[in-house]
Amino acid sequence: MRFSGLRLLGEGLTGNRGWRPHWRDPEPKPAYDVIIIGGGGHGLATAYYLAKNHGISNVAVLEKGWLGGGNVGRNTTIVRANYGLPGNSEFYSHSLKLWEGLERDLNFNVMHSQRGIINLFHSDAQRDAFARRGNAMVNQGDDAVLLDRDALRRMLPCLDYEQTRFPIHGGLYHPRGGTARHDAVAWGYARGADRRGVELIQNCEVTGIDISNGRVTGVQTTRGAIRAGKVGIVVAGRSSQVAAMAGLRLPIESHVLQAFVTEGLKPVIDRVITYGMGHFYISQSDKGGLVFGGDLDFHASYAARGNLAMAEHVMEAGMTLMPMIGRARVLRSWGGIMDMSPDGSPIIDKAPVEGLYLNCGWCYGGFKATPGSGWSFAHLVATGQHHGPAARYRLDRFARGDLIDEEGTGSQHNLH
């Protein structure tokens, strides 16, 4: 089933009765060439690119719940390529380029909106740090504009520029950054993978990983044993538990990250804004809700709900930056479980078990990475070679001291 203007018009005129499910609901087969554990954004993207780029379509995606029911449905939908360090810079640049062609590629509207992201700065030192980051972005071939206070004020009149504690001096503007409809990304990849022969198997929890003579031979699941010569683990939030089934201990700690949305309002914030002096960032969804969030709760958690302390901090920071949002009523809050790595950067690598591959450690940057992660992980699984833009995301970089510590906060999981 392909979407086209004609099809939409025809269905619209006939009560939308002609639409059919966009993917099959198959029973698991006894064996596949590749098993991807985890039917979230990254797992589905991996399966899609395995089939599309490498012609490997005898693939099963095993999902313990429903497709896209994890972090891909529990984020704040921001897409950007504004990193400064080698390793991250080229990876997110590649991922953003994939976003820019994604809807055409998938024939699916993921509502990718390049409305621009502005990181605010509040001191001379912070301006210098952002100027350096902007130069790194430009050197990578991406876009960055350093805005002074007057230019910023013309773009974002709704901020409190005169606040006494943290006056706003300007912002680093990344015009190609923006947002996308998070669920649609999972659905688009699911549909694309299914059409290329990948089997998406929901309600199928992996309970064991079979290893024989140091090689992966398959997995045990709640729907029986399934054999495969290659198994990819793409289960952010639960990476430690699934990797432990293969006897691995990962450099990961799981933390909850909260986000919030208000009732729908008329258009007021037309870009993504991040506060430089508090844990707060905000955008406005196409439905009109103000979507905002902050930092981790800072203690390890597998509960997909947060604590009041961080909720309060986020609201306070928001009120400091733009007091007018105090009039909006918060509709919902939610939490996602983040794989926090010791340097804040992810892992796309072979596991020390033949045929087993790891994709984890996305901290709270996983959503924007979805296309790039799937692309690079599929390349690794298919060819055994690390894909260029993701080549530094190695599991052993911690032991080697070759960290990619974007925030420069050291080897402590909850500080990134």
Place this chain on the structure above:
Amino acid sequence: MRLRCPLCGDRDRREFSCMGAADYLDRPGAGAVPEAWDAYLHLRDNPAGRSRELWYHEAGCSAWLLVERDTVSHEVFSVALAGDVTGAGA
């Protein structure tokens, strides 16, 4: 969430900062192999359930605390002075 500091009593979570898993209490000796440092700094059991963590009563008595807690239910089982547990003194 509240923690019962052994010195100060029940206090709000905002008074404390969490450093991470109690692995930080097992610092390798000076002659330890690099793998021991990797495990100490980076590798974690990351349990979904009962955990042992190192907390700091930052806005209170400045004590380092060993907290036993459930990472799924957020229930707190015990809070002890880290120094008492390691024998290093409070």
